[in-house]
Amino acid sequence: MLIVQKYGGTSVGSLERIRAVAERVAETVRAGNRVAVVVSAMSGETDRLIGLASQLGKSPDEREMDLLLSSGERVSAALTAIAVQDLGIRSMSFTGRQSGIITDTAHTRAKIEKITGERIRKALESGAVAVIAGFQGVTEGTGDVTTLGRGGSDLTAVALASALKADLCEIYTDVEGVYTADPNIVPEARKMEKVSYDEMLELASLGAKVLQTRSVEFAKKYNVPLVVKSSFNNAAGTFIVQEDEEMEKVLVSGVTYDKNQSRLTILGVPDKPGIAGKLFTQIAGAGLVVDMIVQNISPDGKAADISFTIPRTDSRKGLEITRKVAGELGAKNVDLKEDISKVSVVGVGMRTHSGVASRMFDTLARHGINIMMISTSEIKVSCVIEAKYTELAVRALHEEFNLEKAA
């Protein structure tokens, strides 16, 4: 088999950990596989580098940030190759450029356009282990170094697995897989044996931090077989695969939460055509990503309140812009609420079964939790609630949908 193994920051967080990674790589090779390894920077390194830059410049140029940040992954790639060599196995490390990872020019959040991968193929064909620095590429024209957004080594691994037509892409991390809920909140949470790409996408974007969302999108699009597992033991991980019939029988696969959102409400806007358009054009123009939107019309039908959520880190910016637009629209007031959280249930079974939303609302009500906003998709129901009830809500929903029991 040709296997791509990706090791995250904690998995290469110390020399000892890198030795352990080398051992695992060696075992995989000895079992008769060809192995390409993708590594993240040692844990904390990317943040450390960002910290250094911020001490020297107020808003450092993104081109320079990319060159800076790409160095973290290069260090761990070279060290990993050295550790593998020390076990008597040939190995070579490669930067993004040497791997032929070509991206667009969107510095700090570049998209992979293609992977030529010539040198990696040659190394693999010669029987060597190729170790690739994750998270980075180069632009086609100028060859400037780019990075793929935080957590981007996952994307490197998945895209490389696709380019090399690997049989499997293994994502090694510090948890044993994908759980039915955060085990820190729900002790009964169960590790899932498998989860569909769509469910994983919802879980990833809803705040379950196991995989970068873009990497899951990529894996789905190109049908890359993925497994998430721990680099700290040999437990079976969670497979991320195409949906099957068995999965559809399960109403809810997981409960997740996101505490990183804020709610902005613009009160008393005139209820007439064009208002929402004007508001959200300006919000989007400022680069703010809106998640949920709710509009209420006053009983006399003349005014509306519009609430929406944005990432917590953008609260201040959002408040400023919304105040400005509110003034222009003749609205009464703007309110910012930060102590909220979004709790969601996810499951492909919702496509074919009804009643999940009402059961979720009932469960929250029984626990005295007020729902502030609701949004649904084909396979997800999300409710915004007071942040202080997050843990209670997650536990209650986990129990309501019997997630502690294997399907």
Ligand code: ASP
């Ligand atoms: N080192 C980068 C980050 O912290 C990329 C990664 O770890 O995947 O976001």
Ligand code: MG
């Ligand atoms: Mg990661």
